[in-house]
Amino acid sequence: xPAGPHYKWIALSNTTLGVLMATINASIMLIALPDIFRGIxxxxxxxxxxxxxxxxxxxxxxxxxxxxxxxxxxxxxxxxSRCSTSVSRYSxxxxxxxx
Numbered sequence: 001x002p003a004g005p006h007y008k009w010i011a012l013s014n015t016t017l018g019v020l021m022a023t024i025n026a027s028i029m030l031i032a033l034p035d036i037f038r039g040i041x042x043x044x045x046x047x048x049x050x051x052x053x054x055x056x057x058x059x060x061x062x063x064x065x066x067x068x069x070x071x072x073x074x075x076x077x078x079x080x081s082r083c084s085t086s087v088s089r090y091s092x093x094x095x096x097x098x099x
Contacts, residue, residue: 029060 036056037044044053075083 025064026061029057033057 033044033053033056037053042049042052044050071083
């Protein structure tokens with residue numbers, strides 16, 4: 001099946017949206033870093049603690065990348081709508097389990 005004339009614009013918009021979402025995701029984590037370090041009682045700017053700062057950032061990005069690939073594969077195997085419905089149901093039931 002040949003690609004339509006608007007295919008390249010759809011691909012560009014999807015790629016741009018994906019990069020925007022990844023940037024926002026990383027920004028949220030960077031904004032939360034002071035609270036995270038305050039919670040564990042560590043000053044990340046002390047000379048001996050910069051490694052901890054790097055480990056936290058890289059660990060977050062690795063976990064995010066692994067989950068994106070894993071959930072993408074599950075979506076390919078079971079279908080997007082079935083996976084979205086399952087996530088919605090789980091998200092709706094989760095707050096009631098915390099009580």
